[in-house]
Amino acid sequence: MSFSFEPIGIIHSCYDQKFGIPRQAGLAPAAGAVLELLPPCNRPESVKGLEEFSHIWVVFVFHRNMKASWKPTVRPPRLGGNRRIGVFASRSGFRPNPIGMSAVELLQIRRQDQKLLLDLKGIDLLDGTPVLDVKPYIPYADSIDSAEAGFANKPPAATLTVEFTPQARQACRDLEKRTGEPVETAITQFLQYDPRPAYYDDRSKKHFGTVMFGMEIKWEVDDGRAVVVSIATK
Amino acid sequence: MSFSFEPIGIIHSCYDQKFGIPRQAGLAPAAGAVLELLPPCNRPESVKGLEEFSHIWVVFVFHRNMKASWKPTVRPPRLGGNRRIGVFASRSGFRPNPIGMSAVELLQIRRQDQKLLLDLKGIDLLDGTPVLDVKPYIPYADSIDSAEAGFANKPPAATLTVEFTPQARQACRDLEKRTGEPVETAITQFLQYDPRPAYYDDRSKKHFGTVMFGMEIKWEVDDGRAVVVSIATK
Numbered sequence: 001m002s003f004s005f006e007p008i009g010i011i012h013s014c015y016d017q018k019f020g021i022p023r024q025a026g027l028a029p030a031a032g033a034v035l036e037l038l039p040p041c042n043r044p045e046s047v048k049g050l051e052e053f054s055h056i057w058v059v060f061v062f063h064r065n066m067k068a069s070w071k072p073t074v075r076p077p078r079l080g081g082n083r084r085i086g087v088f089a090s091r092s093g094f095r096p097n098p099i100g101m102s103a104v105e106l107l108q109i110r111r112q113d114q115k116l117l118l119d120l121k122g123i124d125l126l127d128g129t130p131v132l133d134v135k136p137y138i139p140y141a142d143s144i145d146s147a148e149a150g151f152a153n154k155p156p157a158a159t160l161t162v163e164f165t166p167q168a169r170q171a172c173r174d175l176e177k178r179t180g181e182p183v184e185t186a187i188t189q190f191l192q193y194d195p196r197p198a199y200y201d202d203r204s205k206k207h208f209g210t211v212m213f214g215m216e217i218k219w220e221v222d223d224g225r226a227v228v229v230s231i232a233t234k
Numbered sequence: 235m236s237f238s239f240e241p242i243g244i245i246h247s248c249y250d251q252k253f254g255i256p257r258q259a260g261l262a263p264a265a266g267a268v269l270e271l272l273p274p275c276n277r278p279e280s281v282k283g284l285e286e287f288s289h290i291w292v293v294f295v296f297h298r299n300m301k302a303s304w305k306p307t308v309r310p311p312r313l314g315g316n317r318r319i320g321v322f323a324s325r326s327g328f329r330p331n332p333i334g335m336s337a338v339e340l341l342q343i344r345r346q347d348q349k350l351l352l353d354l355k356g357i358d359l360l361d362g363t364p365v366l367d368v369k370p371y372i373p374y375a376d377s378i379d380s381a382e383a384g385f386a387n388k389p390p391a392a393t394l395t396v397e398f399t400p401q402a403r404q405a406c407r408d409l410e411k412r413t414g415e416p417v418e419t420a421i422t423q424f425l426q427y428d429p430r431p432a433y434y435d436d437r438s439k440k441h442f443g444t445v446m447f448g449m450e451i452k453w454e455v456d457d458g459r460a461v462v463v464s465i466a467t468k
Contacts, residue, residue, distance in 0.1 A: 001240065001364065002238050002239065002240050003238065003239050003240075003241075003295050003366070004236050004237065004238045005238075005239070005333070006235065006330075006331070007237075008330050040330075041322075041330055043306050045307050045320055046306040046307070046320045046322050047322050047323060048323060049320055049384065050320055052323070052383070053383050053384055053386075054381050054382040054383075055381045055382075057335070059293075059331075059333060059335070061237050073279050073282060084279075084282065085282050086281040086282035087280050088280050088370075089286070089370055090283075090369075091369055091370065091372065091375075095367065096240075096242050096367070097239040097240070097242060097293075097367050099333075099366060099367050101291070101293070101335065102375075103375065103376055103378055130237070132237070132333060133331050133333050134322040135322070135324075135325055135335075136323055136324070136383060136386060137378060137381050138383050138386050139379070139387070140383075142337055143376075143377045143379060144371060144373070144376075144377055145373070145377060145379070147288050147289045147373045147376075148286070148289075149287050149288075149370060149373055149374075150285075150287055151286060152287075152370060152374075153373070155374040155375075
């Protein structure tokens with residue numbers, strides 16, 4: 001028995017690589033994304049009334065993990081990478097069915113040419129992520145104040161202070177002008193959670209890189225500080 | 235582009251028919267269900283640590299709707315069946331990809347012979363529902379107190395008082411002894427939300443039936459009352 005699904009939409013975001021993606025939606029609130037609904041789901045009627053909801057669920061595929069193997073246990077970064085927990089006790093993208101879901105703020109719904117676009121805030125998805133479903137966030141069913149979550153009861157703490165070299169800060173300014181996005185804030189918000197995998201083999205490594213906003217971001221980590229040293233075209 | 239998924243588990247529940255299923259998880263808290271994890275996901279390690287969570291997400295397939303067509307708009311019963319809203323502004327099971335998700339209470343995880351079973355409370359799923367994923371409910375990511383939900387801001391109100399004929403009440407007692415389930419409470423909780431489709435063509439119809447706990451339940455509706463008249467083997 002197997003079930004086949006076609007994407008109803010696709011994510012356009014500033015995150016071009018996996019490394020550096022915040023671990024749960026909402027941790028990098030400055031990061032925005034656009035969900036483009038694809039035919040035949042791009043008829044305006046299909047989202048009629050959705051504007052009454054402040055938040056929506058985006059159900060998506062961890063598409064880069066489709067062919068990856070999964071293991072019954074994972075080592076979540078937030079537990080220091082040492083403790084193994086079951087894959088179903090985690091929100092890891094490496095799972096038997098690599099389906100993810102994020103509750104995100106819906107800023108607006110708009111049409112552009114023939115496209116039907118949803119502007120989202122605080123989303124943690126890679127550019128190009130296929131979307132399987134959109135649902136309204138319904139507080140009386142989805143918001144469970146009393147829920148206990150053991151080792152995941154508190155959001156991860158920001159562990160790094162983030163600084164920019166003068167050159168990198170200037171590059172942020174230029175990029176902000178060009179894109180209209182809060183680039184410096186978005187970079188700061190994701191670097192402060194130390195996106196290096198916690199089980200990184202060589203903790204002595206100090207130079208890191210990722211791609212955001214189509215640019216190569218490089219930073220160094222030392223003594224509780226992340227210093228962004230360059231932001232350059234790929 | 236299409237994505238194929240195999241079920242990781244299957245739901246065993248008291249709901250044998252679609253008619254009568256509460257519209258959101260939690261509305262019929264007495265209703266229990268068992269999620270059986272299927273090979274290769276039934277290794278105990280795969281749920282290690284999940285017992286620290288009071289609630290989990292069950293991501294499932296509305297499997298009876300797989301071949302059904304969807305429409306860009308639906309008429310939710312809670313809106314009286316008159317107002318049309320977009321399918322993506324609803325939690326209807328008739329959607330482009332018939333994937334559902336419910337946050338439910340995890341009562342316990344247990345092994346029975348070679349089976350790995352999760353006992354769930356307040357679940358609204360049909361017996362035999364295929365499950366695609368289980369995730370921990372993480373309050374800091376999933377519980378959004380401030381969310382506004384327009385026409386779905388409040389849970390549907392119970393609109394019927396529920397009564398049982400003496401014969402039906404005795405049948406409940408017998409069934410409770412046999413199954414160990416809170417049959418009368420479960421039936422009361424779902425009937426009080428008036429599970430007749432709101433757009434039912436013939437509101438003058440008074441006799442209804444569904445299957446719960448493997449039994450045929452018949453009731454009559456009149457003047458704000460639902461009277462359970464018989465509970466019999468199918």
